[in-house]
Amino acid sequence: MTDLSRESVEKAASRIRSHIHRTPVFTCQALNDIVGSELFFKCENFQKVGAFKARGALNAVLSMSDGISEVVTHSSGNHGAALAWAAGLRGMNCHVVVPKDASKFKRAAMVRYGANLVDCGSDLASRETKLAEFLERSHARFIPPYDDPYIIAGQGTATLELMEKVSDLDQIWVPVGGGGLASGAILASDGRVEIVGAEPELADDAYQSMKTGKRESPRDPITIADGLRSSLGDQTFEILHRACTTIALVAEAEIVGAMRMVWEHMKIVIEPSSAVTLAAILRYPDLVKKKVGIVLSGGNVSYASAN
């Protein structure tokens, strides 16, 4: 049972404030007209390392006691880059266990931020085995990608900032992969704003878990939204389940369509994982209230391959 609260998010916010960007909140009349609501986009694609993951990783790294010189994690991209960046700020080494089929663009980014990459297979079991092997032969501290109180609190700061900027939102939509961003949003909101999750149909473990009331294993997730292939952890499941979080599912073509709408109307680059929220808003108009926040989670996509 986690004892995380809004206060944990506020503490994370003061801890990381001087190193991260307070990203802008964009609006777009054309999208408002299409949806029929007022939309407020929190642009974490402009965040350090191009994704909200910088927040949680930095909060975790800055919360560690002195004397640790190495960290390790597993990641298909953004969390790995974020941890390498955050570790660099404290002069630590960072290792990342990376699935072989991770986006080349994201692999290159992790290396650019100083990560040492350790290859593994594409399924979760392979990730976990490789990580366990690595931890056995090193002194590195494991920083999980989402199922960790410091990570969750850190990710919550994106929602906290959005609520500070637009005070009277009816709801906030966030993408759900491992559930770190969504859990952080629920803590930050503390019941003041409804938090709605969106998830690809092809990686629907959070949807299934909310339905059955227990943590469901994922199918082999092959969605284009590569940041959302993870499944909920114990802590993120608990937070989402306790809040009775609605999860809206979207198809792959809807994700691509929504991504394209954001690129073309808002002139900003978002990655597929960021587009699931708008895709869900377009698919389920009955779920959508009048004044709606949307966390655009990241912008790390190659112009050449859209992956």
Added chain:
Amino acid sequence: MTDLSRESVEKAASRIRSHIHRTPVFTCQALNDIVGSELFFKCENFQKVGAFKARGALNAVLSMSDGISEVVTHSSGNHGAALAWAAGLRGMNCHVVVPKDASKFKRAAMVRYGANLVDCGSDLASRETKLAEFLERSHARFIPPYDDPYIIAGQGTATLELMEKVSDLDQIWVPVGGGGLASGAILASDGRVEIVGAEPELADDAYQSMKTGKRESPRDPITIADGLRSSLGDQTFEILHRACTTIALVAEAEIVGAMRMVWEHMKIVIEPSSAVTLAAILRYPDLVKKKVGIVLSGGNVSYASAN
């Protein structure tokens, strides 16, 4: 001989202020590191209609006397959309003579803003003939795309805002097509900041004109930078020539590479015409000073086709 001055730009700025966006100025550490200078990007891709052209078109429309109910222009895209948008604000009809090979994406945008499209061939002569025919049988007022004092003064307001936001720039780089943006920049700068133009090799009439000292006819311009296929007009040539403007030429592959760098590092969508400046900065490091403004002219490119 034009009697335009910085004051004309300031007047335009007050005339259009309440209808246009004061677009943000972005910076990007990764691009600063690559170039070795401090870069300040004026994001006109976020402007109304997705391009700086909204400024000039609106200044022209708001400067017209009452009693005119129709305007007409020729355009491959952004000026047409801008004029349709501006005309709509005064309840006027807008007709646009459009080359058959104009970007479908931009044609659709013009229609969305209310323009009536009149097709013509892809060369300049065909545009002019079709426009002359149209003017003969209508009462519409012709609003030229760049060679017009109100258009030039309006476009200058982008540079004026950039100089207000970053007061000690060493130079400002702008793309050169018909020369409206560059001429406006020269007026706004009034000698305080060096204005440098960038142009595709495949549409190098401004470069040639500066070299010979007279207005050179363009070759048949087939550059991917579809906003820069126009050639200088009498007035824009005069302003650029009087200011001894340096024009830097770039190859097509350099334009695509620079556009990709902006998308990937800055997470914003710019169209090829906007990328010629960064392409030129990368190609001619000796021309580049320490604190550099760059006007990103527009973001109207389809995600699907990059055109």
